[in-house]
Amino acid sequence: MEALAVEELRAYYFPADKPPLRAVDGVSFELKGGLSMGFVGESGCGKSTLGLALLRLLPSPGRIISGAVRLNGVDLMSLSEGEFDRIVRWKRISMIFQGAMNALSPVYTIGHQLSEPLVYRLGLPKRDARELSIKALWEVGLDEGIMDRYPHELSGGMKQRVMIAMALALRPDILIADEPTTALDVVVQAQILNLLKDLRERLSISIMLLTHDLGVVSEIADAIAVMYAGEIVELGPSDLIFSDPKHPYTRGLLAAAPRIRGGKSKPTPILGSPPDLANPPKGCRFRPRCLTAIPSCERAPPTVELGSNRMVRCWLYG
Amino acid sequence: MSAWSPRSLWAEYKRCKVGLAGLALFAMLLALSVIAIASVPLDSYRQWNNPSHWTEYPRAAPPAWANYVTGLKLPEHMVLRNPTVRQSAAGWVRVVTHTYYFSFLYEAFPDDFLFKFSLIYGGSPPLVELSAERPDGLRMLLARIAAPPRPEGSEARAYNSAIFSTDVSLKVNLANCLADRVGVIVSPDGISPERMIFAKEGPSMAEGGTGVLKGDYAFQARFFLFGEGDDVLSSRLVIGGKVFGPFGTDDLRRDLSVGILWGTPIALSIGVSVAILSVSIGIAYGVISGYCGGRLDELMMRLNDVAYAIPALPFLILLALSLGRSLLYMMAYLVLFGWVGVAKVARSVALQIKAAPYIEAVELLGAPSRRIIFRHIAPQLIPYAMANIALSVPAAILAEAGLSFIGLGDPTMPTWGQILHDAQIHGAAIRGLWWWALSPGVMLALSSLAFVMMGYALDRALNPKMRGA
Amino acid sequence: MMGLMGFLIRRVLNMAAVLLVTVLLTIAILGPSADAILKRAIEQETRAEILQNKELVGKFKDPRELEDYVKSQIQGKVASMGLNDPWYSPRRLWAIAMKVMTLDFGQSYYIRGYGGSSNVKDIILESLPRTVLLFGTATLLIAVLGILVGAAAARRAGSILDKAVLGYAVLSNSFPLWWIGMLAILVFSYTLRIFPARATPPILPSDPAYPMALLYHMALPLLTIALIGFGGWAYIVRNLVAGILQEDFITVAKARGVPERKIVYGHALRSAAPPIVTIIALALSGSFGGAMITEAVFDWPGLGRLYWEAIGLLDVPVIVGLTYVSTLIFLLSVFIADVLYGVFDPRVRVG
Numbered sequence A: 001m002e003a004l005a006v007e008e009l010r011a012y013y014f015p016a017d018k019p020p021l022r023a024v025d026g027v028s029f030e031l032k033g034g035l036s037m038g039f040v041g042e043s044g045c046g047k048s049t050l051g052l053a054l055l056r057l058l059p060s061p062g063r064i065i066s067g068a069v070r071l072n073g074v075d076l077m078s079l080s081e082g083e084f085d086r087i088v089r090w091k092r093i094s095m096i097f098q099g100a101m102n103a104l105s106p107v108y109t110i111g112h113q114l115s116e117p118l119v120y121r122l123g124l125p126k127r128d129a130r131e132l133s134i135k136a137l138w139e140v141g142l143d144e145g146i147m148d149r150y151p152h153e154l155s156g157g158m159k160q161r162v163m164i165a166m167a168l169a170l171r172p173d174i175l176i177a178d179e180p181t182t183a184l185d186v187v188v189q190a191q192i193l194n195l196l197k198d199l200r201e202r203l204s205i206s207i208m209l210l211t212h213d214l215g216v217v218s219e220i221a222d223a224i225a226v227m228y229a230g231e232i233v234e235l236g237p238s239d240l241i242f243s244d245p246k247h248p249y250t251r252g253l254l255a256a257a258p259r260i261r262g263g264k265s266k267p268t269p270i271l272g273s274p275p276d277l278a279n280p281p282k283g284c285r286f287r288p289r290c291l292t293a294i295p296s297c298e299r300a301p302p303t304v305e306l307g308s309n310r311m312v313r314c315w316l317y318g
Numbered sequence B: 001m002s003a004w005s006p007r008s009l010w011a012e013y014k015r016c017k018v019g020l021a022g023l024a025l026f027a028m029l030l031a032l033s034v035i036a037i038a039s040v041p042l043d044s045y046r047q048w049n050n051p052s053h054w055t056e057y058p059r060a061a062p063p064a065w066a067n068y069v070t071g072l073k074l075p076e077h078m079v080l081r082n083p084t085v086r087q088s089a090a091g092w093v094r095v096v097t098h099t100y101y102f103s104f105l106y107e108a109f110p111d112d113f114l115f116k117f118s119l120i121y122g123g124s125p126p127l128v129e130l131s132a133e134r135p136d137g138l139r140m141l142l143a144r145i146a147a148p149p150r151p152e153g154s155e156a157r158a159y160n161s162a163i164f165s166t167d168v169s170l171k172v173n174l175a176n177c178l179a180d181r182v183g184v185i186v187s188p189d190g191i192s193p194e195r196m197i198f199a200k201e202g203p204s205m206a207e208g209g210t211g212v213l214k215g216d217y218a219f220q221a222r223f224f225l226f227g228e229g230d231d232v233l234s235s236r237l238v239i240g241g242k243v244f245g246p247f248g249t250d251d252l253r254r255d256l257s258v259g260i261l262w263g264t265p266i267a268l269s270i271g272v273s274v275a276i277l278s279v280s281i282g283i284a285y286g287v288i289s290g291y292c293g294g295r296l297d298e299l300m301m302r303l304n305d306v307a308y309a310i311p312a313l314p315f316l317i318l319l320a321l322s323l324g325r326s327l328l329y330m331m332a333y334l335v336l337f338g339w340v341g342v343a344k345v346a347r348s349v350a351l352q353i354k355a356a357p358y359i360e361a362v363e364l365l366g367a368p369s370r371r372i373i374f375r376h377i378a379p380q381l382i383p384y385a386m387a388n389i390a391l392s393v394p395a396a397i398l399a400e401a402g403l404s405f406i407g408l409g410d411p412t413m414p415t416w417g418q419i420l421h422d423a424q425i426h427g428a429a430i431r432g433l434w435w436w437a438l439s440p441g442v443m444l445a446l447s448s449l450a451f452v453m454m455g456y457a458l459d460r461a462l463n464p465k466m467r468g469a
Numbered sequence C: 001m002m003g004l005m006g007f008l009i010r011r012v013l014n015m016a017a018v019l020l021v022t023v024l025l026t027i028a029i030l031g032p033s034a035d036a037i038l039k040r041a042i043e044q045e046t047r048a049e050i051l052q053n054k055e056l057v058g059k060f061k062d063p064r065e066l067e068d069y070v071k072s073q074i075q076g077k078v079a080s081m082g083l084n085d086p087w088y089s090p091r092r093l094w095a096i097a098m099k100v101m102t103l104d105f106g107q108s109y110y111i112r113g114y115g116g117s118s119n120v121k122d123i124i125l126e127s128l129p130r131t132v133l134l135f136g137t138a139t140l141l142i143a144v145l146g147i148l149v150g151a152a153a154a155r156r157a158g159s160i161l162d163k164a165v166l167g168y169a170v171l172s173n174s175f176p177l178w179w180i181g182m183l184a185i186l187v188f189s190y191t192l193r194i195f196p197a198r199a200t201p202p203i204l205p206s207d208p209a210y211p212m213a214l215l216y217h218m219a220l221p222l223l224t225i226a227l228i229g230f231g232g233w234a235y236i237v238r239n240l241v242a243g244i245l246q247e248d249f250i251t252v253a254k255a256r257g258v259p260e261r262k263i264v265y266g267h268a269l270r271s272a273a274p275p276i277v278t279i280i281a282l283a284l285s286g287s288f289g290g291a292m293i294t295e296a297v298f299d300w301p302g303l304g305r306l307y308w309e310a311i312g313l314l315d316v317p318v319i320v321g322l323t324y325v326s327t328l329i330f331l332l333s334v335f336i337a338d339v340l341y342g343v344f345d346p347r348v349r350v351g
């Protein structure tokens, strides 16, 4: 059975006196236990919103409008905020937030912050929490000397490791990693990715990797969902997406980063810019930028199943 | 800090109710300034610190509207300047009559009264006869006096004099009147004229024991003139009341409305000009420092730090004491301390703008830095400057008020702060003279509130991020 | 702790620089009149010295001769102290600066201390503790009220409480503090007769009941300053905390299960502490002047009232002394704020 099933999830932002921003607009996918899925798309396409919506942590003008979320068969949408916080958040689904630099409180020690989920969510005494935190640090390759340091004394890579340790401290089923490597230097990026891969195997968790970087997903994702303007436009096993992309947007993304699969051609960027989510184009949202657009693209594209586990939303296949 | 236009700024500003209220308040203050300048003679304002100018006013009288609040009907102080004038001639005597009609509908007697007149005569001295006619038809002779004699053939000259309610001759006349009319004999010492004239007829009317007779009164002065060129120049009747005007009077009998009304244009001009000057200087300083960077920036910011750490008040006091206390000086001192805070923020804003790609582009094109500063960076700071000016105005107004309050105000121009200084010196709060302490402070608060509100709205219009909060 | 030490050393250096500038500015502003003060002091001293010396006075038969002798002595001293140079000559400048820095402000013209002393230093030091008492207590009260109310408002951003805090801050900042003091006297002393109108206790400082009387007389000024002062603080705290509540690390703390109260009063307030302390140190400079004037309104026997008296009498030596001492107090309080900053912010403390 799938660990996480999301159906037609919609999460909008409602800025004062402006039309709502449809940041996540009808997203559906299934994530199998122990596997990892990459969500790729240009920045602003709604990846972080998706992750935050799943944790019910959308920032203030944001709200979940509709959709179903099931975790191991349990309907999460029917839980009250209190229940969700007690049962699901951080215990079942946890998250490495975008921007590791700002994810830790500047005025508490690493040890204090690492202990917090253990103290507040599991009710452990402080001393036990501290011991467990030290173990969690070992797990991510840090030594216990860090416990009494403050975040500003740590490098970016170390902070990201602390975040990972914190996110995995309660052994969740699902880890959402939002841009876990952005803003880190290349060597550290590789180390963090290896760490995630390693932990996924050892702890058999599912990872939702949200990133704009195809290179990053290619490293660890078993499946890939390509997102454009709040929608998933193509979804399928990782190798098929890379070897045989269907959606013109996916192709565009790959052409913009040819080196990932050892390609030698010059990168060709996708022309134009992502649409305004408050007022997206009618029909296929990619149409204004699509080189292969046809008249039917003015209508909403069909969801085409291409074999099991493969889906594309495009008139070219409908 | 993106591009802005006056229209878009106004569109944003309009949406903030607080801002509109501030604007309305500001408009009201402007209107008050116009009223002050148009209706209160500059002369009475100049005479603020001249005690002899205020003798006709009551001492420490609450404002007239206090009657509505307290429910008492205390007599309002009246200064009557426009008598009905009549002339008649009988042979070689000319009689000029000045009659003052007024209605007296209060529950209490007036404090006193005073008839002032001004004559011109050369030869034989004119006679003056003052009488009062009451609502019940009773006519009382109050005084009959002669101007001092002049040597025969001397030039005609002006002569000013007055009849006071406390004059002994007046009491004698009233005692006679009482004897004639009511048949009660009272020694003149037992008469209090300001009461008896306004009292209901009866045996104890000498002391006002019969209560106030409400109705229309007429005070008539007859001038008997004997010379060709003799004339009555002017006269006025002051009925001393217990309440006065819209703002009352202070211990020195000054009409507070003069100081309070004139305080408005003065406070506004102090506030606005100090704010504009200090913000402009601050922005220029900050932008130059931020844009030029390097050693100069370091030096300028060190200087700024030091200036920031100096507490303003003690130095304002020193400056006022040693250099002078005229209003212009005062404004200069306030500017001296006003620019410091602005410079710091202006610098950081300038740094942001400087990093913008188009500024780099302009730089690459080889524009001289002066041009970049004044053409490209400074205009972008205008909306920021406006918000800052609005928020600096109250600071300047309150600082001037503070200095005036401790006794360092410009002695030639009364400001709200100085009125409060006098109130403090005379113990207005402790003695319960509330109108003296209240109205200047309310005006101060309203003026600074107007600008605080406008500044708040401008700030919000400029930083849309804050709007959610 | 190296970080904190370095930080503090930098602050001390900055303070010293400000103090030096203050002294120089004072001298520059008062230049000529400062000379007059000094000469007058010398004159008084010399005259007193000579007249006390009975033997010396006895030698002179004619009082006019004595007077001439005194004059010449004074002239000699003035010349030997270099007072014939203009005030801006380096030698003079240094001498005056030294005098001011050692709190040697000479003799007052008219004002006397409680013991009858006319030494400006004594007079000021007599009033100083009372100012520290009133403003120390008021500042503490303001800080506690401001931080609690501000954080509560930030926690419920957009609520009625939040709007009330904004409105109150705007209102209380538009009124001059000292004017509110006058109104407080009008309402609480004149009309309701709850508090005494004059804050100076009517008994002598040596009386054992004096401390209690002082506290009772302090109540009205204290409450006025605190209630008017805390609005601005609450607003500053509210904005800073509300800003921090938008930060990523707050979302993360919430996600990992930190209870809302601990987020607001722990994570957010602690992170906001350094900027709160800095901004408030600056806000102090704004309220400082108003608070000094307020002392005069309540007739509280501290530095502010001394200022009021000295200005009324144009007692220049006292005014100069007060300028220096109040600047010193102000800088010290900013310094304390800086130290607190260092204590609160691990980025300064360690690092």
Ligand SMILES: Nc1ncnc2c1ncn2[C@@H]1O[C@H](COP(=O)(O)OP(=O)(O)O)[C@@H](O)[C@H]1O
Pocket: A013, A015, A021, A023, A041, A042, A043, A044, A045, A046, A047, A048, A049, A050, A059, A060, A061, A062, A277
């Ligand atoms: N707090 C917010 N308020 C309003 N709009 C937001 C907020 N956060 C994100 N958005 C908008 O939602 C859209 C999706 O943002 P996000 O989910 O962060 O995209 P991604 O993570 O893919 O870069 C963007 O257009 C962004 O501007």
Ligand SMILES: [Mg+2]
Pocket: A044, A047, A048, A049, A098, A178, A179
């Ligand atoms: Mg994102």
